[in-house]
Amino acid sequence: MSAPSANALDRVQSGLAALNPKSIAARDGMPAFEIEAEQVREACRLLRDACGFETNTFVTAIDHFPAEPRFELFWQFLSVQHNDRVRLSARVTGAHPHVASIGDLYPGTQYSERECYDMFGVVFDGHTSHAGGLKRLLMPEGYDHFPLRKDFPHQGIEPDKLYNAWFQRRFERHEREHADV
Amino acid sequence: MGSLKPVDEATTQEGFLATRVDELINWGRKNSLWPMPLGLSCCGIELMAMIGPKFDLARFGAEAARFSPRQCDLMVVAGTLTWKMAEAARVIYDQMPDPKWVIAMGVCSSSGGMYDSYSVVQGVDMILPVDVYVPGCPPRPDAVIDAIIKLQRKIEREQPLKARLSGANLDHGIGSKAFVRAPNHSVPTRGSHAVLPPGELAP
């Protein structure tokens, strides 16, 4: 049996040939490709249908602030039948990045996409896990900031905000419950 | 023997019956605390050790941990309380029947601990009236047992019958004194560690 990584490299190179991906020498030795952000859906569809990668293991981002393009997004895939992995990356610019969701191709990415949105503010267009679209995963609803961004101070941008929001909700509930007393 | 002791002032003012009944009630309450283990993170493991056979909380009558707030009167906040969990924690507290007490176990629940961070409540006394704070990360089970003994001493000093007869406000809700901080009180921070490039979002 040949080395699994070389195997994956060949499969992806022939499978994604139409998209002309740029091969990257990753330090961990995993086959990695950079593609254009607009091609993400097409690339993931090809990885699933033509290259045998059945599973997505994570979706995440790196904030290169203050450099531009600011965000580097990552999708990592596992092929159970071939026992190998591949990583896709794409760069997006600006403080309000958008990229296409792959939640319908790989249903397992829906939590990862919500987490990536919650922490980095990357909006995944066409995300379908909720009727209302993309929702936060870890931070409470109504929080306006994205904690893993490089320009986020670790004590938070508005440290009182969550407390006051909590108090306000509690106060409203108290008023509701005691309305008829 | 009783006739030889001078009648103390408290007894003459409150009446013999009230003080005796208070004592009986307090004796019952303090020796049958039922903890609600709010094990939020690593301190929860130490809490389990405390309830288990080695440290044997049953010696102090507080081993009957119940996972329903309706059956509990002692909330042990064991771990890191995040803002997302804060609402649930307060709802659980509100669901516990009076009388009820709170122990903040570990530095995380006492003050936020090492999590000087945007997502962690900087001390559960922001949202709950705490009776005993236990320092330590995590505190040893003996330290929490000590806290329970301290709480028993505190319960001994309460005057439940007197409070009932005088019609005091027993509601621990939002309007009562038990709610320790006023709204719009700012969150305590431990100095700014903000690393912001010039011209970017001000903290």
Ligand code: SF4
């Ligand atoms: S005080 Fe220490 S042991 Fe307890 S929850 Fe916090 S970090 Fe964990």
